[in-house]
Amino acid sequence: MEMLIYYIKLSIHNIKRHTLFFTLMITTLALGIAVLLANLAILKVMSSDPIPQKSDKIFSVNMTTWPETKGDNSEPLHILRYRDAMHILKSDIPTYSLIHYESNVYTRAVESKSLSRFGATTRATTQAFFQLTNAPFEYGQSWENENAFEVVIGADLNQKLFGGINSVGKNIEIDNKLFRIVGVLKPWHLKPLFYHASERRAFNKTDDLFAPIEVALDNSWGIGARASSTEMYNASSETREKNVFYLQAFVQLDTQQQKTEFQNYLDSYSQSLKDAGEHPFDINNKLYNVNEWLTKNKVVDDKILAFALATLLFLAVCIFNASSLLLARYHSAKFETGLRRAIGASKKQIFLQGSIESIIIGTICAFFSIVIGWIFLKLSLSLFPYLTDIANFDMQLMIMGICIAIATSFISALYPLIRASNSNISSEIK
Amino acid sequence: MLKMNSISRIFRTDTIQTHALRDFNLNVTEGEFVAVTGPSGSGKSTFLNVAGLLDTFDGGSYELDGVNVKGLSDDELSHLRNEKIGFIFQSYNLIPDFNIFDNVDMPLRYRGFNAKERKRRIESALELVGLASRQKYLPSQLSGGQQQRIAIARALAGEPKILLADEPTGNLDSLMARQVMELLHSLNEQGSTIIMVTHDPDQARAIKRNVQVIDGQITDMSIYAPLTSAQTA
Amino acid sequence: MNIKALLKALKLRKFATTLLLLQLALTLGLVVNTVLLSLDASKKLNNPLRFDVDNLVVAQLLPTSGDYRETDYYHAITKKDLKKLTELDGVISVAQYNQLPIQNGGWNGNFKDDNTPDDVILDKDLDTVPIFYSSHIGLSNLGVDIVQGRALTKDDDMTQDYYAGKRDEIEPNIVITESLAKAVYPDESALGKLSNHGRIVGIAKDFMVNPRWQGRSKYFAVFGNFMFAQADFTQSYVLHVMPGQVKNIIEKVEETILAVQPERDIINIYSMKDRHNRFFSQESGLAKLFTTLCILMILVTIVSSFAHAHFHISQQRKYIGIRRALGATKKDIMIYVFSENWLMSIFACILGIGSTIAINILLSQVITIEKPDIELYFMAVAVIFVSGTIATWLPAYKTTKISPVIATHTL
Known part of the structure; x- marks a missing residue:
C-alpha cells in the first residue's frame, strides 16, 4: 500500500516535471478516445435492442400480395393493404397482433380557452399495440372498442394540452370532432422505434397520439409514410377497398409452434390470392423479428459505421503516437531507471511503477476524453440532424470511456515499459 | 563477505569476443577496505558491475555475504542489491529534482520500511555525512563534495554489508576529494566493508589493501604499509 | 548525405521507426479517402440543378x-x-x-x-x-x-x-x-x-x-x-x-x-x-466529420514527427557533436536531420499506397466511395512531407546549437 502511494507520488512528480511531454501525450490520446467515444455513443443507441424482453418474439409481417401480373414483385413488402392486414388481425394464432399507419393531426383540448392547435404525430393502430410494444401507461388504459372516438396520448402531448395532469376522461378536438382520452402514457423512449423502423424513421420519437385505426380511416386521417398503390385514391377513407399498401403489421409469437402456424396461415392466404389469379408470384411471406427487422432497415447508419472504422484507425494512430512519445520519455529517464535498479528496484517494481503511471495518465485521459467526446458528439449530431437527441453520454458509456482510456494508455506504455525495465543497468549509470 | 572464484565475463559483438574478466579471483572479508586500480579497459568497471550485481557473469562462482549469486532471479538479485550493497558513483547520480531527503529515501522505499523507520535511517545517515540540516535542499544547491556525501548517505541508509565506490572522487577537486576520502576511511573504521575503484595512486596507497586488475585478471598488491589518515592528510 | 548511415540509425530504433511509419501511412490513407469523400459530397452539391x-x-x-x-x-x-x-x-x-x-x-x-x-x-x-x-x-x-x-x-x-x-x-x-x-x-x-x-x-x-x-x-x-x-x-x-x-x-x-x-x-x-x-446534409456532414478527423490526424502526426526527431537527436547528440567537430556546417546538420524525416516520409508513402487502398476497401464495405486516384495520392504525400518538415524544424534547428565541444566529453 505504502509502495503504491510512493508510485503514485513518483508518477505525479514525473507528470509535473515533463508537462509539455505529458500534455502532448494526454491530448493526443484523449482526442483519439474522445472521437471513438462520440461515435460509440451514437452506435450504441443505433444498435441497441429496443425491447429486449421479447425482441425475438415480435415479428414484422412482410407479404407478397402486390396485385400486378407482370414484372418482378415477389419481394415481400412490409406495407400491406387493408384487407391483408385484416386477415392478419383475424388470426388467433399470435399472442398479440397489431396493424398501424402513421398520420399527423392537429388537436386542442376542448376545455382550453386558446384556439390554437398542436401538431401530433399519430399512430392509427389497434388495441393490442400497447400490449405488444409494452407501452408504459401513466393513467388509464387502451381503448376497448375499435370504433370508439377514444384516444391514448403521449406524455409530451399531455403536457402541452393539459399541463401533465391526469387527463383521462377529458376531450380533445380534431378536425372539429371530439375524442375522449382513455389513456396517457409515461415518457416513452423507444430507440430504435422498431414498430416504424422503415423510411428512416427508426429514431423518431414515440407518437403523440394513438387512435383506433378504423376511426382514423373513417375520418380520413392522412397517411404519413410510404404508401404504394395500383389505383388512384383521394383520401385514406377510400383505402379499405382499394389496392393501397400502407399498413404495417406486427405480431407477437411466443413459441416456435405459433410461428410455424402463423407462417402457414400467411402462406395459405397468399396461395388463395394466387389461386384467385391476383398475382402469379411465388409465395414469399417473411416474418422478421425485431432485431432482424432493424438490421434489414439498416438502422445502424452506414455512414456512422464508416466513420467508426476511421475513428478506430485514428485511435490506433494516437496509440502509436503515445507509444513513441513514451519510448522517448523512458529513454530520457534511462539514468533514473538505471539508478533505481542499481539501488535495488527489481524489474517488476520498475514495471509496476510505469504501469501505475500509465493508469494515472489513463485516468486523466479519461476525463478529457469524456469532455472532448461530449463536444465531438454534439458536433456529430449537428452534422447529422436526423440523429439529434438519439444519443448522449450515459453512465455506461462513461465507464466504457474510462476503461478504454486506461487500457489504451497501458497499451501505449507496454512496449516502452518492457524496454525500460529490461535495460542494462550498468551501462546507464556511472 | 565477498568471494569471487574464477569469474569470467565475456562481451560478444557480431564479430569479436572480449574477455572483460577471466579467471578472476577475489576474496574480501568483513571490515576490509580494498582499493581496485588498473589501467583503463582492464576490467575494473566490469568487476564492479558484477560485484554490485548490476551485470551477470559467464563462468565461475560468486558468493556475497554467504549467498551464492549464480542463477538468482531478477527479483532476488534486486533484493540482494538493495539489502547488502551500497553504491557510490563517480557522478553521484542524485536525482536532480528530488530533494536530499527523497534522494536518500529511495533505496529504503524498495526495502519496504515504514515511514518512521525510513525517517530514522535517513536522518542518521545524513548525520553521519554531516549534512543533516540540508534535508530540503535540492542537489543543485549543494557543492560537488556535498553531493557526493549525500550519495554516500544514500548508500549507507540501507545499512549495507558492503559499499562499492566507483572513482568517488573523480569529479571533485582535491579539497573536496580529501573530505570524501576521510569520510570513507572513518566509515571503514566504524566497520564498513568498502571496495573502491580508483586510478589515483595516492588514494590507493592510503588504503589497507590494494588489488590491481590487468587484462581482466587480478593481482593482489597488499604490499603497501597501511597509513593512518593523519599521514595522508 | 549518407543514406546508409541514416538507415542504420533508423534500424537502431526499429520500434519507434515502425510506429511512426505505420502512423504516417495510416494518416496518408485516411487523408486520401477523406478527400475522396469530401470531393464526392461537393460534387453532388455542385451538380447543376438546371432551375432558378x-x-x-x-x-x-x-x-x-x-x-x-x-x-x-x-x-x-x-x-x-x-x-x-x-x-x-x-x-x-x-x-x-x-x-x-x-x-x-x-x-x-x-x-x-x-x-x-x-x-x-x-x-x-x-x-x-x-x-x-x-x-x-x-x-x-x-x-x-x-x-x-x-x-x-x-x-x-x-x-x-x-x-x-x-x-x-x-x-x-x-x-x-x-x-x-x-x-x-x-x-x-x-x-x-x-x-x-x-x-x-x-x-x-x-x-x-x-x-x-x-x-x-x-x-x-x-x-x-x-x-x-x-x-x-x-x-x-x-x-x-x-x-x-x-x-x-x-x-x-x-x-x-x-x-x-x-x-x-x-x-x-x-x-x-x-x-x-x-x-445533402448527410453527405456533407460525413465529409466534415472525416475532414475534422483528418486534421486531428495530421496534428497528431506532426506531434509524432516532432517527438521522433527530438528523440533521435537527443540520442545522437554526441554523434552530431563529432560531426560538427569534424567540420560539418550547421546546414549539413540541418539537412541530416531533415533527410531522416524525408526518408521516413518516403517509406511511409510506399506503405501509404497499401493503406490507402486498404482503407478504401474497408470503407467501401459500408459506404459508397470512389476509387482513389494518383493525383489525390500525391497531394496527400505533399501534405505528409510538409507537415513532417514543419514538425522537424524545431528539433533540427536545435541540433545546430549542439556544440562541437560535446565530442570531447565522455558520456
Missing part, C-alpha cells in the same frame, strides 16, 4: 382545422394565399405544388404511352415518374423553360372537372421533361402523344428532381395543371423572387399566410438553396 435555385423561396404548411376538409374552402384559401404572396414586394410569381424538386421519393406514378398494352414491362425508372401538380405557371415559376410545344395555360386546369367527379372523362394536357420524353418516345417526338397521364402539349428542359436517382431518371417529371386539395397532405408554395430578395421575402411569408387564415401549421420556410443543402 437562387431565387426561390419554399413554404410548406398543413392546415390545422377540419374546415380544410372542404375542397372548396381549401381552394379558396389557397388562391387567396397565392394572391397575397404574389403581391409581396420583390416577388415575381408564386405557385402551389404537390411536391418539390430536390427530393427523395415523393408522388410518383408509372408513365407510358396510352397505347402501350398493360402487360408490357416498363423500364424500372418509368414505374416511378414524379408527377407534379401545380398551376399553369408551375414550370416557369421554377425557372424551367419549354423547349418544344407550349407551356400549360389556365385552360388546361383540370381541378374543377376532377372534383366534380369527372376524373375518368377528362383528358388533361401535360408537359413532360426532355429526358422523360426521350425515354418513352425514343425515336419520335413526344409532342401531341397521349400518355396515361394525359396529352403531351409541351416538353420542358430537364431539371433536377431526384438528385439521388441514377442517370436520366433524375430529370423525369410530369407537370399537370391541377390544384390538389387534401387537408392532411403537406401543401408547398414556391415563390419566385427578384435577385437578392430571398432573405427579405422569407421573413414575410409566414405572416402573410397566417393573415389569410391562421389555422395553418407552417412547417418550413426556407430558400430552395437551403433545401438543397439540407438534402
Whole structure:
C-alpha cells in the first residue's frame, strides 16, 4: 500500500516535471478516445435492442400480395393493404397482433380557452399495440372498442394540452370532432422505434397520439409514410377497398409452434390470392423479428459505421503516437531507471511503477476524453440532424470511456515499459 | 563477505569476443577496505558491475555475504542489491529534482520500511555525512563534495554489508576529494566493508589493501604499509 | 548525405521507426479517402440543378382545422394565399405544388404511352415518374423553360372537372421533361402523344428532381395543371423572387399566410438553396466529420514527427557533436536531420499506397466511395512531407546549437 502511494507520488512528480511531454501525450490520446467515444455513443443507441424482453418474439409481417401480373414483385413488402392486414388481425394464432399507419393531426383540448392547435404525430393502430410494444401507461388504459372516438396520448402531448395532469376522461378536438382520452402514457423512449423502423424513421420519437385505426380511416386521417398503390385514391377513407399498401403489421409469437402456424396461415392466404389469379408470384411471406427487422432497415447508419472504422484507425494512430512519445520519455529517464535498479528496484517494481503511471495518465485521459467526446458528439449530431437527441453520454458509456482510456494508455506504455525495465543497468549509470 | 572464484565475463559483438574478466579471483572479508586500480579497459568497471550485481557473469562462482549469486532471479538479485550493497558513483547520480531527503529515501522505499523507520535511517545517515540540516535542499544547491556525501548517505541508509565506490572522487577537486576520502576511511573504521575503484595512486596507497586488475585478471598488491589518515592528510 | 548511415540509425530504433511509419501511412490513407469523400459530397452539391435555385423561396404548411376538409374552402384559401404572396414586394410569381424538386421519393406514378398494352414491362425508372401538380405557371415559376410545344395555360386546369367527379372523362394536357420524353418516345417526338397521364402539349428542359436517382431518371417529371386539395397532405408554395430578395421575402411569408387564415401549421420556410443543402446534409456532414478527423490526424502526426526527431537527436547528440567537430556546417546538420524525416516520409508513402487502398476497401464495405486516384495520392504525400518538415524544424534547428565541444566529453 505504502509502495503504491510512493508510485503514485513518483508518477505525479514525473507528470509535473515533463508537462509539455505529458500534455502532448494526454491530448493526443484523449482526442483519439474522445472521437471513438462520440461515435460509440451514437452506435450504441443505433444498435441497441429496443425491447429486449421479447425482441425475438415480435415479428414484422412482410407479404407478397402486390396485385400486378407482370414484372418482378415477389419481394415481400412490409406495407400491406387493408384487407391483408385484416386477415392478419383475424388470426388467433399470435399472442398479440397489431396493424398501424402513421398520420399527423392537429388537436386542442376542448376545455382550453386558446384556439390554437398542436401538431401530433399519430399512430392509427389497434388495441393490442400497447400490449405488444409494452407501452408504459401513466393513467388509464387502451381503448376497448375499435370504433370508439377514444384516444391514448403521449406524455409530451399531455403536457402541452393539459399541463401533465391526469387527463383521462377529458376531450380533445380534431378536425372539429371530439375524442375522449382513455389513456396517457409515461415518457416513452423507444430507440430504435422498431414498430416504424422503415423510411428512416427508426429514431423518431414515440407518437403523440394513438387512435383506433378504423376511426382514423373513417375520418380520413392522412397517411404519413410510404404508401404504394395500383389505383388512384383521394383520401385514406377510400383505402379499405382499394389496392393501397400502407399498413404495417406486427405480431407477437411466443413459441416456435405459433410461428410455424402463423407462417402457414400467411402462406395459405397468399396461395388463395394466387389461386384467385391476383398475382402469379411465388409465395414469399417473411416474418422478421425485431432485431432482424432493424438490421434489414439498416438502422445502424452506414455512414456512422464508416466513420467508426476511421475513428478506430485514428485511435490506433494516437496509440502509436503515445507509444513513441513514451519510448522517448523512458529513454530520457534511462539514468533514473538505471539508478533505481542499481539501488535495488527489481524489474517488476520498475514495471509496476510505469504501469501505475500509465493508469494515472489513463485516468486523466479519461476525463478529457469524456469532455472532448461530449463536444465531438454534439458536433456529430449537428452534422447529422436526423440523429439529434438519439444519443448522449450515459453512465455506461462513461465507464466504457474510462476503461478504454486506461487500457489504451497501458497499451501505449507496454512496449516502452518492457524496454525500460529490461535495460542494462550498468551501462546507464556511472 | 565477498568471494569471487574464477569469474569470467565475456562481451560478444557480431564479430569479436572480449574477455572483460577471466579467471578472476577475489576474496574480501568483513571490515576490509580494498582499493581496485588498473589501467583503463582492464576490467575494473566490469568487476564492479558484477560485484554490485548490476551485470551477470559467464563462468565461475560468486558468493556475497554467504549467498551464492549464480542463477538468482531478477527479483532476488534486486533484493540482494538493495539489502547488502551500497553504491557510490563517480557522478553521484542524485536525482536532480528530488530533494536530499527523497534522494536518500529511495533505496529504503524498495526495502519496504515504514515511514518512521525510513525517517530514522535517513536522518542518521545524513548525520553521519554531516549534512543533516540540508534535508530540503535540492542537489543543485549543494557543492560537488556535498553531493557526493549525500550519495554516500544514500548508500549507507540501507545499512549495507558492503559499499562499492566507483572513482568517488573523480569529479571533485582535491579539497573536496580529501573530505570524501576521510569520510570513507572513518566509515571503514566504524566497520564498513568498502571496495573502491580508483586510478589515483595516492588514494590507493592510503588504503589497507590494494588489488590491481590487468587484462581482466587480478593481482593482489597488499604490499603497501597501511597509513593512518593523519599521514595522508 | 549518407543514406546508409541514416538507415542504420533508423534500424537502431526499429520500434519507434515502425510506429511512426505505420502512423504516417495510416494518416496518408485516411487523408486520401477523406478527400475522396469530401470531393464526392461537393460534387453532388455542385451538380447543376438546371432551375432558378437562387431565387426561390419554399413554404410548406398543413392546415390545422377540419374546415380544410372542404375542397372548396381549401381552394379558396389557397388562391387567396397565392394572391397575397404574389403581391409581396420583390416577388415575381408564386405557385402551389404537390411536391418539390430536390427530393427523395415523393408522388410518383408509372408513365407510358396510352397505347402501350398493360402487360408490357416498363423500364424500372418509368414505374416511378414524379408527377407534379401545380398551376399553369408551375414550370416557369421554377425557372424551367419549354423547349418544344407550349407551356400549360389556365385552360388546361383540370381541378374543377376532377372534383366534380369527372376524373375518368377528362383528358388533361401535360408537359413532360426532355429526358422523360426521350425515354418513352425514343425515336419520335413526344409532342401531341397521349400518355396515361394525359396529352403531351409541351416538353420542358430537364431539371433536377431526384438528385439521388441514377442517370436520366433524375430529370423525369410530369407537370399537370391541377390544384390538389387534401387537408392532411403537406401543401408547398414556391415563390419566385427578384435577385437578392430571398432573405427579405422569407421573413414575410409566414405572416402573410397566417393573415389569410391562421389555422395553418407552417412547417418550413426556407430558400430552395437551403433545401438543397439540407438534402445533402448527410453527405456533407460525413465529409466534415472525416475532414475534422483528418486534421486531428495530421496534428497528431506532426506531434509524432516532432517527438521522433527530438528523440533521435537527443540520442545522437554526441554523434552530431563529432560531426560538427569534424567540420560539418550547421546546414549539413540541418539537412541530416531533415533527410531522416524525408526518408521516413518516403517509406511511409510506399506503405501509404497499401493503406490507402486498404482503407478504401474497408470503407467501401459500408459506404459508397470512389476509387482513389494518383493525383489525390500525391497531394496527400505533399501534405505528409510538409507537415513532417514543419514538425522537424524545431528539433533540427536545435541540433545546430549542439556544440562541437560535446565530442570531447565522455558520456
